[in-house]
Structure formats: C-alpha cells, structure tokens
Amino acid sequence: MTFKAWKIWTLAALLAAVWGCAGMPSLGGGQAQKPAQAQVTQAPAAAPVRQVTHKGPKLRVGVVDFVNKSSYGAGRLGTSASDILTTELFKTGAFIVVERAQLRRVLGEQSLGQSGAVNPETAAQAGKVLGLNALVTGSISQFGVSTGGADYGIYKQKVQTAKCAVDVRVVDATTGQLLFADSGKGEFQRKAQEILGMGTRAGYDETLGQEALRSAITKFMDNLVQKLQTVEWSGAVAMVTGTDVYINAGRDVGLNPGDVLVVQTLGQEIIDPQTKVLLGRTRGAVKAELMVTQIEERFTISKVRSGTGIQIGDMVRIKK
DSSP, X not given: XXXXXXXXXXXXXXXXXXXXXXTOOOOXXXXXXXXXXXXXXXXXXXXXXXXXXXXXXXXEEEEOOOEEOSSSSTTXXXXXXXXXXXXXXXXXXXXXXXXXXXXXHHHOGGGTTTTTOOOHHXXXXXXXXXXXXXXXXXEEEEEEEEEEEEEOSSEEEEEEEEEEEEEEEEEETTTOOEEEEEEEEEEEEEEEEEETTEEOOOOOOHHHHHHHHHHHHHHHHHHHHHHHTTSOOEEEEEEEETTEEEESOOGGGOOOTTOEEEEEOOOOEEEOTTTOOEEEEOOOOEEEEEEEEEEOSSOEEEEEEEEOOOOTTOEEEEOO
C-alpha cells in the first residue's frame, strides 16, 4: 500500500470514529470516501453598478486618490478605492473619466493634504486645465481584518473577514462647491479548510480588502451617479477664428450638430459669512450664442449666432 493510499484510509477510519462530532463535515451515504480537497469559499461580491441612460453631453469627471485614514494598509487602500470607483463610474457609460495620472500632474500631491478634501482653488484649476465638470474624492475612515475559525484536530477551518467604511464627496470643478457627500460600509469574508493537513492554507490576500472596499463603494454608487447627472455640463472655448469657435469637447462628449450653446463668464463667488465656505457662484453674463456645426474626435466646431467678445477660456454651456 502506498503512503497516499494509507493516509486516505487512515483519514476514513478517523472520520468514522468521530462521526457526529459538531462541525465535522459529513461524507454521506454511510461509506468511507476519499476526502475532497478543501476549497476556499467566500462571501458573494457586491452587485455591479448597472449601466444608466444618460441624456445630453457627458460630464468629464476626475477621481482623486482616496485618503486612507485607517492604520491599515498604508497608501494601497486609497489607491484601490479610487481604482474601484473609477471602474464603476466608467461602467455606467454616462461619464468620461479622466485618468488619475493627469489629475496628479495638475493637482500635485500637496493639494489634497491628509483630509482628502479639494479646496475651491484646486477644483477650479483642475476644471480649467483638464476641462473637468466634477471631482470625486473621499477617504477610508475604517478598515480592519479579523481572523476566526475552528480547530478539531484533523479538521480545521480558518475564516478571515475584512470590514471597512468609505466616505465620498463630489465637488463642482467650476466653482469648488461641495455637491454631494455620502458613505458606505462593506464586508467580505473568506474561508479555508484543512483535513489532515490536506486542503488550503489561507494567508492574508490583498483581494480580501479590495472586495470589502468594492462592497462599501457599491452601497453609495446609485446615489453618486444620480447626483453627478444633475451637474450641468460645461466646456470651454479653445480657439476663435472669425465666426468659427472651437470647443474643447470631442465626439465622446455627445454634442450634436444643431445644438445651441451660450458663452458666458464666471459669476461672482458666493461665500457663507459664518463658515467662509464657498457656496457657489452667480450666473455670469452671457456674451454670445453658438450653434454646433461639426463634431471631431477631440473638439467641436461651432458658428457664432449672436454676440461678440468671445475669448479663449470662456465657459460654454447648453442653452436651456
């Protein structure tokens, strides 16, 4: 008899001897069988964000690296959270998500500090340089991994559970105004089993934390998407040649020939007298009206219908 066969028959005899003990897996049929290799089991992942129907131009949205305020995982958790949120936003099909590498070049590492907050000046800078309509940022306020399980000698089970809380904020990239704040809690569990040393040994796996983060983020994704869709689209004048005005909105934005746009300046800032927080801006003066005539891959061409004094950098909106 080979050693492997001897080990299998020994296991069957031991299982028969302790039959009925709490927590022991039943082999069924009353016959000794070769033990199956134990498998890792885990809680089901959160449901993916559904694709949404979007009307009008798509917003350009930037996702800033989340700040990890917990004592776990150093900077990796913040990057993982923003990666997950970026993917979920892209999957809705309603937004143009700007790469975070571009945001880092514009915002710089010092612009966010330890709070993850984006100040009005920073948001306006990103909006102007990258043509953003909204910035999404946030933090991981809680994160932890616990380990439990059972040990019956020949049968062992290890259970790892990751729990987290994620906060998210949406900032208008034109005014710097805070538009939306929410939070979500997530949990993800993984089990591993051993029988007589045969099975799966579970060490810490970073995907455990990532799935907990995904579970937390999907809790507020529907509300986040709905709020982002209420943000008014705006573009900027990139070039003026005679009566032709070029807009920094390509084919992916979704403008159509015949759309009427208004060109206007930024209005005055509205500051809360008590908190000194920027509440928004007054509507700037309308300088001109444009009609979209041609859509290119990375820009849109329009004709001046009325008005004068159009300059590079002026704000462009859909006429209501």
